[in-house]
Amino acid sequence: MSSKSGMEQVLVENEVQQVRLLDSVNDDHGGVIVELSESMDSKVFASMLKASLALWRSQGKRGVWIKVPIELVNLVEAAVKEGFWFHHAEPKYLMLAFWIPEGAHTLPANASHRVGVGAFVMNKKREVLVVQEKSGLFRGTGVWKFPTGVVDEEEDICAAAMREVKEETAIDTEFVEVLAFRQSHKSFFDKSDLFFVCMLRPLTFDIEKQESEIEDAQWMPWDEYVAQPFVQKHELLKHLVGIWKAKEDEAYFGFSPVPITSRFPDQKSYLYVNDRDLKGSKVRMSQTA
């Protein structure tokens, strides 16, 4: 994968020097990616970086990415002194970025949204699957709420909804639809939040609550759930109760996942569409034809 490494002659500030360069791979946008893995002195790194930048500049490279594992945090300052900025970070690494050409960079924006799911699961006795949480906003309030959770990086929304229900209550489900979603802002620091309300069909019925996070779980009669003062007062839940009522009458349709292939053949995506309307429309079209 490495496009260059070892000792090379590079022209830096009109002098020919012997300098070790950073290992890098080319990306698909005319830039390079460096994944640091070797501990080194920050001064040695600084000179390698300077020399590498001079070479990349002479080669007409555009964006430069440096992924710094947290163990090599001592190298961050030197890169920032060369003009690198923070692009994004995860617990174990920091991604630094630099733009060689003149003018504004065209590097992709950082992830801006956290994604959550809520799972509405009702059985044939008109009971809804609800939990009481051990921590968070509703701890100790006695409020029964539908299972919710965070969608992980690289996790499908439909898979996340089923996983959360399974983890919190041990109930197996089949994904039906996204009934609605909410976008809100400043959910933590400056990041925004997308919350997908999903409907799932239960396949098993014996609840086993998760010890670590769940205080209690039950199948609760729908009218009792709705009668909770918390549900009556909460604007989002009031809307959702309306949707669920319409859903019971088979008068409401959300978005169902349709698998599609992405640019990369090994990668499946889901397109969420109003499948009932699409199918109805196709039926009508074929009847007309």
Add this chain to the structure above:
Amino acid sequence: MSSKSGMEQVLVENEVQQVRLLDSVNDDHGGVIVELSESMDSKVFASMLKASLALWRSQGKRGVWIKVPIELVNLVEAAVKEGFWFHHAEPKYLMLAFWIPEGAHTLPANASHRVGVGAFVMNKKREVLVVQEKSGLFRGTGVWKFPTGVVDEEEDICAAAMREVKEETAIDTEFVEVLAFRQSHKSFFDKSDLFFVCMLRPLTFDIEKQESEIEDAQWMPWDEYVAQPFVQKHELLKHLVGIWKAKEDEAYFGFSPVPITSRFPDQKSYLYVNDRDLKGSKVRMSQTA
């Protein structure tokens, strides 16, 4: 805002020392937030951090956040040595996190998704608003595509779709619906992507293309748009063409934004729902009653 600062007596390792503490504010979850702003020597910072951590521990604090502006990058290494990890980063700052109690932390997950919008805008002559881009995947391919863009932090999806159309073509629009959305993974590094396909109604019709990013823009006859080999081959677009055809027959309904109030009274969110079905259901209910 600051809960403590200046010189205080704290007990560290059984010795009473005079140490300056870091300025911090309490968060809503039993933790503290430090926003560094003053340049200092990293050794001075390290001793202030140690003393502050000892105090916070004795106070039963939980999560500790340190926001490090990029100018103070010299302080990052000292914090990591104390056990802090990278939580998230933006160009101008790095957010470090630490968890004082025993056991797994309950700090919020980092943002995992980038959010994009595509805008489907059709006029009454059955022409669709399309552009050719100066950069990116489709540069120089002659492909006419509908306007797309990235949703910024703190920006509503509906607002982002209208903004992108305005920026790229100068056309004013009214937001109608989210017709569908796609979730895909590994869109850049390990981050996932949510792409919302929106339908907008044009309010003006004279195109003025954006010089910086747009090669050309036009109202294109719908059949010509669909006939493009690129549209015929692209799985997502084939689905969308089906949706737009159904939409023309008024046989397809997506999700429309309904403003709702968040927990913070000054903060509006949007709930996206199938409003047609909801309204239809209410009409039916009132007719039954």
